[in-house]
Amino acid sequence: MSYSLIEPIVAQITPPGTAAIAVIRISGKDCIPLVAKHFSQAEKLIAAPGNTILHGYFRDEEGEAIDEVLLYVFRAPKSYTGDDTVELSCHGNPRLAARILKTLLLGVRLAKPGEFTLRALHNGKLDLIQAEAVNDLINAPTRKSEAAALSQLQGGLSDTINELLEQIINLRMRCEMGIDFADQDLPPIDEQALAQDLSSLLDRLGQMIASAEHGRLIREGFRICLAGAPNSGKSSLFNSFLKQNRAIVTPHPGTTRDYLEESISLEGYWIILFDTAGLRDSADLIEQEGIKLSKKLMSEANLVLYLVDASSYEALPELDNKDKTLIVLSKADLVSPQNLEELKSQVARDVVAASVMAEGGLDELYATILSRLEHNKEDSDTPLVTNTRHLAALQVCAESLSNAQAALKQQMGFEFVAFDLIAASAALEEIIGLVSPDNLLNRIFSNFCIGK
Numbered sequence: 001m002s003y004s005l006i007e008p009i010v011a012q013i014t015p016p017g018t019a020a021i022a023v024i025r026i027s028g029k030d031c032i033p034l035v036a037k038h039f040s041q042a043e044k045l046i047a048a049p050g051n052t053i054l055h056g057y058f059r060d061e062e063g064e065a066i067d068e069v070l071l072y073v074f075r076a077p078k079s080y081t082g083d084d085t086v087e088l089s090c091h092g093n094p095r096l097a098a099r100i101l102k103t104l105l106l107g108v109r110l111a112k113p114g115e116f117t118l119r120a121l122h123n124g125k126l127d128l129i130q131a132e133a134v135n136d137l138i139n140a141p142t143r144k145s146e147a148a149a150l151s152q153l154q155g156g157l158s159d160t161i162n163e164l165l166e167q168i169i170n171l172r173m174r175c176e177m178g179i180d181f182a183d184q185d186l187p188p189i190d191e192q193a194l195a196q197d198l199s200s201l202l203d204r205l206g207q208m209i210a211s212a213e214h215g216r217l218i219r220e221g222f223r224i225c226l227a228g229a230p231n232s233g234k235s236s237l238f239n240s241f242l243k244q245n246r247a248i249v250t251p252h253p254g255t256t257r258d259y260l261e262e263s264i265s266l267e268g269y270w271i272i273l274f275d276t277a278g279l280r281d282s283a284d285l286i287e288q289e290g291i292k293l294s295k296k297l298m299s300e301a302n303l304v305l306y307l308v309d310a311s312s313y314e315a316l317p318e319l320d321n322k323d324k325t326l327i328v329l330s331k332a333d334l335v336s337p338q339n340l341e342e343l344k345s346q347v348a349r350d351v352v353a354a355s356v357m358a359e360g361g362l363d364e365l366y367a368t369i370l371s372r373l374e375h376n377k378e379d380s381d382t383p384l385v386t387n388t389r390h391l392a393a394l395q396v397c398a399e400s401l402s403n404a405q406a407a408l409k410q411q412m413g414f415e416f417v418a419f420d421l422i423a424a425s426a427a428l429e430e431i432i433g434l435v436s437p438d439n440l441l442n443r444i445f446s447n448f449c450i451g452k
């Protein structure tokens with residue numbers, strides 16, 4: 001896929017289907033006269049300054065009016081793409097919108113997914129982080145992920161990356177002075193200061209990489225697997241989380257055989273919740289398959305809630321994945337508070353009591369899950385890294401900086417330090433899209449919807 005960056009492109013930017021209005025965007029060189037050919041107020045449109053709205057009728061190629069429309073006129077560079085742009089809103093009848101689009105397509109080609117945003121990138125309206133954030137904002141499933149995407153769109157992460165980039169370039173300049181002017185009568189390079197600056201840069205990068213774990217949870221969701229013996233109350237808890245009777249609940253052990261997956265939002269966090277088949281030795285082939293799946297889901301989860309029925313507790317079984325497992329004493333309403341405390345001390349590890357029957361019976365569980373979620377949260381000064389592409393590049397940058405640090409320490413010569421610093425800055429440049437091979441751009445923008 002190769003892109004011409006000038007020719008006008010067009011797409012419907014509202015979803016298909018019946019609605020109050022539909023909006024069609026056309027952007028690129030000379031797109032305004034192209035629209036004017038079909039607009040009842042052609043001269044007014046051609047003379048219109050940027051940021052104006054015109055009312056009139058859109059006509060087909062025979063001059064027959066298709067619909068009454070509003071045109072939002074944007075002039076370069078003050079538009080989303082940075083090029084001249086018209087956004088046409090018509091009545092939200094899909095057939096009317098299709099006829100208008102078809103008429104415009106006589107003179108313009110259809111935009112590819114993400115192509116408006118790609119233009120904005122090329123015109124310097126956005127950097128690559130911000131362009132990706134546009135897509136994240138459109139697809140954000142919860143409040144936290146919306147906030148992270150918006151902050152990236154506003155340039156929070158870009159500013160930090162640019163600042164780091166500047167610092168790396170500054171270090172490199174200092175090293176290059178050491179190479180180029182070694183034989184001249186200049187004050188020697190302050191190696192100690194150089195080493196210090198390098199190490200504080202590495203600290204900063206380390207914080208950003210640490211924030212990425214939390215960022216990934218926000219962007220990709222936190223996977224919680226409900227597991228435990230049959231009849232321990234997993235499906236009941238699953239339903240309580242969802243606030244609907246999604247899973248079958250019966251007093252018979254072995255009710256759930258296949259797993260169930262649903263998404264919920266907990267305090268703005270995106271949680272992907274799994275209800276699984278109860279774990280036990282079973283001769284039943286179907287149940288065995290279900291148990292295999294339960295174990296797989298447990299190993300892939302970010303958090304396993306291992307339910308044990310408080311009313312019939314004997315001993316805790318041997319558990320894998322201990323770090324990410326939280327023991328839940330279920331059906332807590334069936335035992336006295338005193339017994340519950342005794343059971344908790346018998347379990348002797350991270351444990352919470354829960355009941356789907358008692359009022360507020362899940363409060364402690366929700367609070368514990370939330371504190372696990374916020375465990376890796378960095379202070380708000382560190383911009384959140386949510387994207388795995390950004391994380392990978394930050395890791396390359398950190399690795400190159402540590403190589404530079406080693407080269408400096410071992411007195412290998414400033415050429416070597418400078419070489420590693422170049423690799424470090426190249427990694428950061430790739431994040432903001434200063435050096436982006438076409439295949440990277442194609443991969444990123446092919447995930448966009450048409451019209452963005």
Ligand SMILES: Nc1nc2c(ncn2[C@@H]2O[C@H](COP(=O)(O)OP(=O)(O)OP(=O)(O)O)[C@@H](O)[C@H]2O)c(=O)[nH]1
Pocket residue numbers: 229230231232233234235236237248249250251252253254255256257276277278279330331332333334354355356357358
């Ligand atoms: N009193 C009380 N009963 C509960 C509670 N949670 C579940 N139960 C009961 O325990 C029984 C089993 O509940 P389920 O949710 O089906 O248990 P499960 O772990 O999904 O069982 P399997 O699917 O067979 O593995 C049902 O009769 C529920 O009504 C609770 O908090 N308090």
Ligand SMILES: [Mg+2]
Pocket residue numbers: 234235236247248249255256276
């Ligand atoms: Mg069940």
